[in-house]
Amino acid sequence: MPKLGMEPIRRAALVEAAIAEIGAAGTLDVTVSRIARRAGVSSGLAHHYFGSKEQIFLASMRHIQTLFGRRVREELRSADTPRDRLNAIIAASFDPDEFAPEIVSAWLIFYVQAQNSPEARRLLHVYTTRLHSNLVFNLKSLTNDANAHVIASALGALIDGLYIRQALGENRLDRYQTMGLVWDYLDIKLSQGGER
Amino acid sequence: MPKLGMEPIRRAALVEAAIAEIGAAGTLDVTVSRIARRAGVSSGLAHHYFGSKEQIFLASMRHIQTLFGRRVREELRSADTPRDRLNAIIAASFDPDEFAPEIVSAWLIFYVQAQNSPEARRLLHVYTTRLHSNLVFNLKSLTNDANAHVIASALGALIDGLYIRQALGENRLDRYQTMGLVWDYLDIKLSQGGER
DNA sequence: TTCTTGATTGACTCGTCAGTCAATAACCGA
DNA sequence: TCGGTTATTGACTGACGAGTCAATCAAGAA
Numbered sequence: 001m002p003k004l005g006m007e008p009i010r011r012a013a014l015v016e017a018a019i020a021e022i023g024a025a026g027t028l029d030v031t032v033s034r035i036a037r038r039a040g041v042s043s044g045l046a047h048h049y050f051g052s053k054e055q056i057f058l059a060s061m062r063h064i065q066t067l068f069g070r071r072v073r074e075e076l077r078s079a080d081t082p083r084d085r086l087n088a089i090i091a092a093s094f095d096p097d098e099f100a101p102e103i104v105s106a107w108l109i110f111y112v113q114a115q116n117s118p119e120a121r122r123l124l125h126v127y128t129t130r131l132h133s134n135l136v137f138n139l140k141s142l143t144n145d146a147n148a149h150v151i152a153s154a155l156g157a158l159i160d161g162l163y164i165r166q167a168l169g170e171n172r173l174d175r176y177q178t179m180g181l182v183w184d185y186l187d188i189k190l191s192q193g194g195e196r
Numbered sequence: 197m198p199k200l201g202m203e204p205i206r207r208a209a210l211v212e213a214a215i216a217e218i219g220a221a222g223t224l225d226v227t228v229s230r231i232a233r234r235a236g237v238s239s240g241l242a243h244h245y246f247g248s249k250e251q252i253f254l255a256s257m258r259h260i261q262t263l264f265g266r267r268v269r270e271e272l273r274s275a276d277t278p279r280d281r282l283n284a285i286i287a288a289s290f291d292p293d294e295f296a297p298e299i300v301s302a303w304l305i306f307y308v309q310a311q312n313s314p315e316a317r318r319l320l321h322v323y324t325t326r327l328h329s330n331l332v333f334n335l336k337s338l339t340n341d342a343n344a345h346v347i348a349s350a351l352g353a354l355i356d357g358l359y360i361r362q363a364l365g366e367n368r369l370d371r372y373q374t375m376g377l378v379w380d381y382l383d384i385k386l387s388q389g390g391e392r
Numbered sequence: 393t394t395c396t397t398g399a400t401t402g403a404c405t406c407g408t409c410a411g412t413c414a415a416t417a418a419c420c421g422a
Numbered sequence: 423t424c425g426g427t428t429a430t431t432g433a434c435t436g437a438c439g440a441g442t443c444a445a446t447c448a449a450g451a452a
Contacts, residue, residue: 026312101311121365124366128361149368156361159357160357161356161358161360164353164360172349181346181349181350188388189384192384
């Protein structure tokens with residue numbers, strides 16, 4: 001067991017454990033001790049590396065968003081046309097893995113935190129902005145700029161709304177119908193003038 | 197000061213106070229004592245009437261949804277055609293009052309609770325179902341039944357998604373552009389065949 | 393008047409937990 | 423080998439808060 005360079009290993013383990021515990025609780029009502037125990041370390045060490053519970057949660061959220069970004073890039077790799085790329089972004093958002101209970105919990109809690117925690121808000125802003133420019137970039141080769149921004153805003157909101165409903169079991173549609181609904185919206189808006 | 201029939205008065209005051217405290221905290225990390233103090237009673241009384249903090253929160257959420265239902269019915273009163281009624285429902289969802297910080301906090305926390313609290317989930321289900329049938333009912337006179345359900349699902353998700361973004365300051369559009377976006381979607385889908 | 397019942401209080405109990413700290417161990421470079 | 427640094431523990435503190443409870447008060451009923 002190496003005695004040096006443990007920090008990244010422990011941080012990663014603690015983040016994993018935090019996500020799991022948050023998922024199990026469905027809430028931020030999770031003790032640092034439990035997270036630490038699950039990660040196989042003492043509570044003291046968790047504080048040593050992260051300083052506070054909030055930092056552990058923020059690191060967890062950063063991790064989840066990194067994973068999501070990775071997934072988007074992966075889907076994007078097999079997409080050639082702008083339209084394919086738009087579909088890929090949408091597909092990434094509705095990937096079954098994104099609906100794992102612990103991911104859902106983290107996102108919902110994250111929205112709550114974003115109201116008051118500046119860092120959570122910043123993270124949320126990064127997420128929405130990235131999604132938006134990703135969409136706009138590809139939309140711009142299919143319609144005019146103003147249109148691209150409006151469509152991207154609508155898509156972002158539609159994706160988030162459908163995600164939450166799906167996650168909470170309030171969506172009457174299955175995964176494919178749900179994605180179809182978004183694609184359909186895109187089809188319409190793109191076939192509707194505003195040509196490049 | 198009447199000594200009898202205080203219960204409804206105190207319950208209402210406690211619910212009001214709870215909503216205010218939740219808004220101030222942005223979280224469920226609110227003590228029963230603080231709620232009680234704001235309502236002008238002792239913490240004991242709050243427990244006497246509600247039994248637990250969770251019950252206070254659920255009552256608060258019920259209250260917020262009642263207010264929302266009221267608002268919808270109000271908007272509906274001045275709407276004559278099915279299409280006007282659809283617009284009215286949308287307008288109610290984006291009424292500035294619905295974006296008061298304490299209402300936003302309550303909704304976001306509510307989503308978190310809906311994961312695990314059966315009663316919260318039930319309430320959420322009532323909300324989405326009511327919205328859905330409200331939309332479907334009016335859509336059915338403008339398009340066929342299957343279409344009505346799909347459009348209503350999309351509208352519900354779109355409204356929720358736009359609401360959350362707006363509430364968290366992540367919406368690039370203002371209130372009118374936001375509602376316009378929803379109306380535009382409706383226009384398109386209704387002008388798109390699937391006639392009654 | 394006396395009894396019953398609803399209203400109300402706030403002190404108290406019993407947990408819980410975030411964050412601190414002092415101590416120990418293990419490695420590394422000089 | 424020694425001093426510095428990193429890793430690690432878990433006991434401890436200080437605070438806080440949900441829910442309980444016994445007691446008081448007031449009003450209407452009998």
